[in-house]
Amino acid sequence: MQQYFIRFPFLRKRIIFTGQIENKADLIREYQLAKIFTLTSRVEGGTPNVIAESLFSGCYQVLTNFDAASEATDNGQCGVVVRDIKDLEDKLLLLCNDDRRLLEGGRNAIDFAKKIMILI
Numbered sequence: 743m744q745q746y747f748i749r750f751p752f753l754r755k756r757i758i759f760t761g762q763i764e765n766k767a768d769l770i771r772e773y774q775l776a777k778i779f780t781l782t783s784r785v786e787g788g789t790p791n792v793i794a795e796s797l798f799s800g801c802y803q804v805l806t807n808f809d810a811a812s813e814a815t816d817n818g819q820c821g822v823v824v825r826d827i828k829d830l831e832d833k834l835l836l837l838c839n840d841d842r843r844l845l846e847g848g849r850n851a852i853d854f855a856k857k858i859m860i861l862i
Contacts, residue, residue: 756838773799779792779793781808800849802821
């Protein structure tokens, strides 16, 4: 990470690595503070709970291409699916400089979460 922050020093204050969070209230608070949620799994079984939690908090989704990823971003309305590590880097840099897209995607995330939770 040091090399990354040397290349992109303006991101140092915008990226927080929390480590493991076990308390649910603390986890929800972190989601609410965040603008972007990233899940970099290669494989997931179905749609992970963390996606619903982050959607309800208005987080823009940046997901790797697991089975339900496109559906979890509402086909791009509240997030993007990345192909590889370079695409992940590019998308995160783009999003860190596009507050309008994050705000709109965050609103869409909340609306989408409400809609899909009604259907379940």
